Amino acid sequence: MISYVENQFLLHHYTYLNENFLDIVTIAFQHEPWKRLQEFCLDHICPNPSIILTSTNFLSxxxxxxxxILQRDDLVMKEIDVWDMLLTWGINQEPRLGEYGEGNMISQIVEKWCDEEFETLRDRLKNCIQFVRFSDISPEDFFVKIRPLKNIFPEDLYEEILWKFISPRNVIFESKSFDVKNGFNLSRIRKHQVDTAIYSYANCGPQWGGNDLRAWGSFNADCCQCVHYRYENAVRNNPDLFSAEEFEVFQLVKRI
Structure with a gap:
């Protein structure tokens, strides 16, 4: 019944949904079973997150x-801006926590906090913080905007994040990078041509294109292979298996 009602609503009341979008967002996420309506909202928000960032309902x-939003790969937003969005939402709801925003350093805000304030923010963000892709945040931003809030993180998560910043083997900044230790956590990549998209499979690993570049098993063994399939040009001309301890990803620049 819920699915039927959602379908009818989306099919026959599309104009109404768009004209009252911000109210629909609030209502859709108040009802956990309304998955299609929630998906409709996320499909509109992720390409243009300013829809909610500038909304007067933002804090509510x-x-x-x-x-x-954070679980989507098509969110058009820098990861440090994602973090700022969460802090603005999490802190500014509660006057006693202070006011976070442009011109207000997080270190200046938290220096007035005691354990109770940290616990309040931790409880508010506990179901969101795990979806932030911290490996896409620069060391400078980590030091300024994340380190002062160490107390809101589960200890094991913070240690894992910290390790990414102190171990050069694990971090590639300003690129479309992957976390080889935790299932190749994809960066937020907008990819509409699915034939050449990047996929991640729990039982094997990442695949570029179809099998144009794929990896599985242990990176210490011959478990990588390139087979010309979807891409215009082959990634590697030799189809033999090879090993790789890590991938190095470069930014591609179009020649003029």
């Missing part, structure tokens, strides 16, 4: 909205 949005 539910945690479920932000959790849904």
């Amino acid at each position: 949005y539910s945690e479920a909205i932000f959790s849904g």
